[in-house]
Amino acid sequence: MLTNNRSMKRAIAALCVATLACSAVGCGEEKKEAIPTFSNATYIAQMATLKCYYHNTAKLSHEGSWFFNNGYKRMWMEYSGIVKYGIDADKVTISPDANGHRVIITVPPAHVLDDPDVNEKSFSKPLVSTGFATSITAEEKTEMFDKAQQSMLKQAKTDSVLLAQAEARARTILEQYVRNVLGDDAKNWTIEFKDVQ
Numbered sequence: 001m002l003t004n005n006r007s008m009k010r011a012i013a014a015l016c017v018a019t020l021a022c023s024a025v026g027c028g029e030e031k032k033e034a035i036p037t038f039s040n041a042t043y044i045a046q047m048a049t050l051k052c053y054y055h056n057t058a059k060l061s062h063e064g065s066w067f068f069n070n071g072y073k074r075m076w077m078e079y080s081g082i083v084k085y086g087i088d089a090d091k092v093t094i095s096p097d098a099n100g101h102r103v104i105i106t107v108p109p110a111h112v113l114d115d116p117d118v119n120e121k122s123f124s125k126p127l128v129s130t131g132f133a134t135s136i137t138a139e140e141k142t143e144m145f146d147k148a149q150q151s152m153l154k155q156a157k158t159d160s161v162l163l164a165q166a167e168a169r170a171r172t173i174l175e176q177y178v179r180n181v182l183g184d185d186a187k188n189w190t191i192e193f194k195d196v197q
Contacts, residue, residue, distance in 0.1 A: 036103075036181050038094040044177045045089035048170035049113065052083050052162055054155070058148035060140055064131040072131030075144065080122035083156040084113040085166035091196050094178060101189050103182075105174050108196040110166035112156050116149060 057078050064072025091108040128136060156162070171193055179186040 035098045036096050041092050041094045042089045045092040048173040049084050049086040050166040050169050054081050054152050056152045058144050060144040069131030071134055073134050073136050074129040075126050075136055077126040078124040081116035081118040083116050085110050086113045087170045103178050103191050104194055106194045110163045116152050
């Protein structure tokens with residue numbers, strides 16, 4: 001009976017030591033924080049566009065000859081178009097650093113996304129003036145319009161104010177997206193921006 005009690009006490013003591021050892025190992029482990037993922041960054045960046053309305057004029061001008069101003073032609077009209085500014089979504093990266101509680105968003109510079117979208121209903125009635133036996137051909141009208149489009153596109157590409165606004169808009173939308181993904185924990189993270197080199 002005595003031997004049985006000693007064996008039982010030893011078994012209980014061994015069990016207690018094993019439990020304490022397991023508890024000590026569990027206490028020594030650090031709980032790893034989940035690193036957030038930002039899988040929709042490209043989609044969000046594509047949404048971050050800025051639409052601007054441009055009012056433009058198209059002009060055609062040819063000088064005439066001395067004979068009743070033959071060949072003289074002038075045409076002028078107004079129209080409106082929309083230019084879209086944005087960033088190259090494929091170059092956007094969002095890199096979380098869980099240890100430093102930082103999220104680094106890399107953003108490329110803004111640019112004009114495509115050719116202007118012209119509103120056909122916005123065309124004014126053309127003002128036309130021609131010399132003797134002279135008319136304006138369909139090809140000349142097309143050429144006049146193409147030149148006006150290139151002029152609008154050139155103006156849009158060099159508009160530093162609108163380019164800066166488009167980039168600022170993209171950064172704001174991307175920051176909001178990151179904060180939404182982080183949720184309630186967003187206040188514990190620092191969000192930094194970096195330019196694409």
